Amino acid sequence: MTREKLRIGMFGYGCVGQGLHDVLNSSKGFRAEIVRICVKDRSKARRIPMEYFTYDKDDILNDSSINLVVELIDDADAAFDIVKTAMKNGKNVVTANKVMVAKHFRELVDMQEKYGVSLLYEASAGASIPIIRNLEEYYDNELLYSLRGILNGTTNYVLTLMHNQGVDYNIALNEAREKGFAESDPTLDVEGWDAKYKLCIITGHAYGLFLEPEEVFHYGINTISKFDIQYAKEKSFKIKLVPYVGKTNENTITSFVLPRFISSDKYLYNVDNEYNGVITEAAFADKQFFSGKGAGGHATGSAVLSDISANSYGYKYEYKKYQQGSVSNYTRDYKIELYLRYKNEKDKELFGFEEVSEYFSGKLYKYVIGIVNLKRLYELREHLRRMDVFIVNTGRKGIN
Numbered sequence: 268m269t270r271e272k273l274r275i276g277m278f279g280y281g282c283v284g285q286g287l288h289d290v291l292n293s294s295k296g297f298r299a300e301i302v303r304i305c306v307k308d309r310s311k312a313r314r315i316p317m318e319y320f321t322y323d324k325d326d327i328l329n330d331s332s333i334n335l336v337v338e339l340i341d342d343a344d345a346a347f348d349i350v351k352t353a354m355k356n357g358k359n360v361v362t363a364n365k366v367m368v369a370k371h372f373r374e375l376v377d378m379q380e381k382y383g384v385s386l387l388y389e390a391s392a393g394a395s396i397p398i399i400r401n402l403e404e405y406y407d408n409e410l411l412y413s414l415r416g417i418l419n420g421t422t423n424y425v426l427t428l429m430h431n432q433g434v435d436y437n438i439a440l441n442e443a444r445e446k447g448f449a450e451s452d453p454t455l456d457v458e459g460w461d462a463k464y465k466l467c468i469i470t471g472h473a474y475g476l477f478l479e480p481e482e483v484f485h486y487g488i489n490t491i492s493k494f495d496i497q498y499a500k501e502k503s504f505k506i507k508l509v510p511y512v513g514k515t516n517e518n519t520i521t522s523f524v525l526p527r528f529i530s531s532d533k534y535l536y537n538v539d540n541e542y543n544g545v546i547t548e549a550a551f552a553d554k555q556f557f558s559g560k561g562a563g564g565h566a567t568g569s570a571v572l573s574d575i576s577a578n579s580y581g582y583k584y585e586y587k588k589y590q591q592g593s594v595s596n597y598t599r600d601y602k603i604e605l606y607l608r609y610k611n612e613k614d615k616e617l618f619g620f621e622e623v624s625e626y627f628s629g630k631l632y633k634y635v636i637g638i639v640n641l642k643r644l645y646e647l648r649e650h651l652r653r654m655d656v657f658i659v660n661t662g663r664k665g666i667n
Contacts (some may be wrong), residue, residue: 268542270309271334271578271580271581272299272579273299273300273334273335273336273575273578273594274300274302274315274332274333274335275299275301275302275303275333275335275336275337275575276301276302276303276304276325276327276328276330276333276335276336276337276358276562277301277303277304277305277327277336277338277339277441277648278304278305278327278336278337278338278339278340278349278378279304279305279338279339279340279341279347280304280313280320280339280575281304281339281340281341282447282567283339283363283390283547283567283568283571284304284339285314286395286479286565286566286567286568286569287337287339287571287572287647287666288301288315288568289568289612290565290568290569290572291572291575294504294572294576298336299575299579300317301319302332302333302336303319303320303321303326303330303333304319304320304321305320305321305322305323305324305327306320306321306322306504307322309322319375322608324349324352327463328349328352328353328356328358329356329440333358334358334359335358335360335361335575335578336349336350336353336358336359336360336427337360337361337362337363337575337632338350338353338360338361338362338363338364338367339362339363339364339571340364341364343366343367343369343370344362344659346362346364346367347367347370347371348400348510349445350362350367350375351378352453354376354382354384354386355380355382357382357383357397357400358384359384359386359524359578359617360384360385360386360387361385361386361387361388361571361574361575362386362387362388362389362390362391363390363391363567363570363571364388365388365391365392365461365464365465366402366455368388368391368463368464368468369463369464369465369467369480370464372467372468372471372477372478374631375542376477376586376589377585379584380590381582382453383642384489385578385581385582385583385584385644386488386584387574387577387578387582387584388468388574389459389571389574390567390568390570390571390574391464391465391468391569392418392468392541392572393418393465393469393543393545393557393559393560393561394420394468394559394560394566394567394570395543395559395560395561395566395569395570396471396543396545396557396558396559396568396570397557397570397573398545398557398576399468399469399472399584400474400573401547402404402469402472402473402588402599403472403584403585403586403587406473406547406552407585407587407588408499408587409546409549409550409551409552410550410551411473411474411512411514411547411549411550411551412513412514412548413472413499413512413513413514413547413548414469414511414512414513414545414546414547414548415509415510415511415512415513415545415546416510416512416535416543416544416545416557417507417508417509417535417538417542417544417545417561418461418462418465418466418543418544418545418561419456419459419462419508419561420448420540420541420542420543420560421443421448421449421450421457421460421541421545422456422457422459422462422487422488422508422541423449423507423508423538423540423541423542423561424439424443424446424449424541425439425440425443425449425457425488426439426488426491426506426508427456427539427540428442428443428558429448429491429493430495430496430499430500430505430506431443431492431528431539432531433496435493436488436489436491437480440457442486448541449621455634456487457487457488457489457490458486458487459485459486459487459508459524460485460487461525462485462487462508462510462662463479463480463483463485463524466483466510466511466512466522466524467479467480467483469510469512470512470520470522471586471589472588472645473512473588473590474512474514474520474594475586475587475588475589475590475591475592475593475594475596476594476595477589478522478597482597482613482646483522483523483524484523484524484525484599484641484648485524485525485645485648486524486525486526486644486648486651486658487508487524487526488506488508488526490654490655490656490657491506491526491657492506492632493610493655494608494631494632495606495608498606498608498634499528499659502528503530503558504528504529504530505528505529506526506527506529506534506659507527507535507538508524508526508527508528509524509525509526509527509529509535510522510523510524510570511523511524511525511660513548513650514594515601517593517599518593518595518596519594519595519596519597519598520594520597520598521597521598521599521601521641521660522597523603523641523644525603525658525659525660526657526658526659527659527660527661527662528606528659528660528662529662530662532599533651534556534558534612535547537610538558541560541561541574542558542559542658543558543559543560543561544556544557544558545557545558552627553612555574568608569574572595593641599640599641599642599645600640600641600642601640601641601642602621602639602640602641603638603639603640603641603644603660604630604636604637604639604660604662604663605618605636605637605638605639605658605659605660606634606635606636606637606658606659606661606662607620607634607635607637607656607657607658607662608632608633608634608656608657608658609632609634609654609655609656610632610634610636610655610656611655614654614655614656615633615635617647617650618623618639618643618644618647619636619639619643620635620638620639621637621638621640622637622638623635623636623637624636624637625637636661644658
């Protein structure tokens with residue numbers, strides 16, 4: 268197949284943009300050139316000649332010689348405007364913006380069909396792990412039971428430090444910032460939003476359902492304490508933030524993002540620091556495990572480069588599971604065994620535990636382990652943010 272010469276217009280030149288520039292310059296396998304870069308900050312010193320830069324997005328969007336737009340900015344609303352305009356103008360697009368893709372997923376899929384263009388976004392879901400392409404190509408006709416994993420390098424780095432060094436959450440988070448694995452405002456990461464957006468994107472390719480992010484329950488690690496880490500260690504567990512999506516019956520799925528106890532015999536136990544890991548379970552392929560870096564400019568840049576390479580061959584996502592329509596329903600009526608650390612009995616009662624298998628009450632902390640319905644957690648989602656509690660999916664009973 269003949270590879271098209273790509274003239275790239277890029278939006279953003281931060282960590283990922285510079286990482287992409289490095290890996291693109293090191294790649295000899297195909298013809299691609301970044302001819303224009305649109306940035307906001309006119310005063311910032313750049314490491315490449317200034318003639319590459321523009322401050323007007325139309326210099327790229329209206330340039331007929333640019334046939335691929337690479338969008339790498341933080342602002343999801345501005346990113347959507349750029350991507351939408353580029354597609355209307357007949358340009359293919361590569362993006363790493365998981366918030367933008369997740370919030371406008373169905374509309375973006377429809378626009379690809381309408382304007383006859385390609386939108387690729389491998390870097391938005393698993394950084395260096397090629398999970399979307401595998402779901403599209405390897406699992407296109409496979410009966411997929413479930414997918415779960417670690418999809419956020421920031422939280423995994425923090426949890427690794429807390430487990431290995433016994434430090435407080437805030438100390439671990441500050442070190443993650445210093446190492447460049449956490450943003451100055453880490454809210455999206457530590458509260459579980461980032462993992463949820465990625466899970467929504469993966470769900471579209473794994474099961475063909477384009478879920479609104481608001482439909483999916485998420486809970487992060489920002490209320491974790493050294494007590495929770497110590498409890499896990501005493502039981503020979505690590506705590507990881509694990510998004511999950513899976514079938515509850517033939518045509519129905521459920522999904523959620525929760526911290527989870529991981530035992531030493533599980534694949535995810537040794538996925539530490541800024542690394543990500545994804546486990547798929549299917550009827551014929553059985554269980555498969557993917558692992559790779561989940562944070563950093565070069566790791567994400569490598570996934571963007573893979574999409575650029577695929578674009579040069581005219582590659583498009585076919586959304587095969589969506590076309591098949593085998594999964595049509597989404598439910599939150601799903602039972603999970605939870606560990607709840609709390610102080611006030613009134614808080615515990617809000618969870619509506621159906622069964623209790625373990626209970627502890629001390630001077631500083633109390634905890635309970637029992638069965639809770641995901642539907643109840645979803646109802647509590649706003650209240651949970653203000654509660655002095657921490658919850659962990661034990662990994663038993665509710666899911667395999």
